[in-house]
């Protein structure tokens with residue numbers, strides 16, 4: 132499933148050069164974006180970057196100041212929210228407190244004037260889908276946070292919209308429940324084949340669930356790609372730092388040698404060797420080398436003479452996380468690196484200790500070069 136990489140595939144939703152201003156403030160800035168049918172799409176970005184505004188324009192609660200939004204080739208300008216094949220699930224869930232679970236789910240269907248038997252069948256189907264059959268008669272106040280979240284989801288899905296917008300759908304749940312519910316949401320979306328557009332500021336959530344992620348900053352999209360591409364090939368330093376943990380080593384380009392870039396840095400002697408053939412760089416250009424913590428290797432013994440990208444320092448902090456151990460290593464240049472090591476066995480022979488002198492290395496293809 133990758134319609135975005137098929138030039139013949141037609142997007143379901145198109146944002147074409149869309150800008151939204153509130154007075155002098157620009158919430159969305161000349162943004163263009165395609166979303167495909169049956170895609171699980173995540174909008175990810177820091178608070179205030181314009182995610183919610185973008186969704187509200189798609190739902191019809193806000194109107195673009197400039198540009199155009201189309202759905203299945205139809206211009207949505209002037210189409211009121213209730214006429215759009217789009218439904219939105221709000222962060223607060225907004226359940227009706229005086230109505231039972233099943234009446235909450237039936238609400239929109241009744242308003243649409245569907246026949247009674249059809250409403251009952253649809254409510255049953257939704258209750259099954261979110262596994263709440265046994266709680267149909269309860270009121271929202273008698274439910275846990277996770278159950279309320281499912282009622283809200285069932286109610287939003289009941290009308291079978293073409294597109295479901297979810298604004299921080301798991302924000303009210305605790306960590307463990309949030310992780311479980313991520314997989315449930317993915318299963319439901321997959322079963323229904325519906326297009327989901329999810330707003331989140333939680334990068335792990337976006338990485339877990341999304342087919343593609345759009346990373347937003349200041350009303351613009353800085354990268355749209357699969358979770359793997361965003362993590363492995365971030366386009367900018369902002370993305371590298373926003374999505375996952377990363378070490379940034381600053382330096383200046385010396386030139387190319389045997390297809391590798393050579394980069395001078397005060398953190399490393401001799402210069403670094405980086406394998407990032409897509410970059411177009413010029414000599415002496417300031418760059419940031421981004422290396423994920425799990426792609427760095429920490430060791431006590433000096434690496435062989437043919438080793439590249441050798442950094443020396445001392446262990447500053449050690450954090451044991453069960454599956455991983457995190458080492459913070461202070462380099463002679465003063466920078467602190469974060470290096471993680473998987474704990475594959477119950478026993479670590481001669482573990483590295485606080486204050487030890489260590490060598491940190493990484494392979495040329497473990498890093499990406501980001502132009503500053």
Ligand code: ATP
Nearest residue numbers: 153156157158177178179180181182183184185332
């Ligand atoms: P969060 O994650 O905090 O919800 P967001 O990325 O969803 O943030 P938006 O809610 O879309 O961000 O807001 C984008 C910008 O537009 C913010 O600077 C916000 O203050 C501004 N904004 C949003 N709605 C309005 C409004 N109705 N009137 C004035 N400014 C607004």
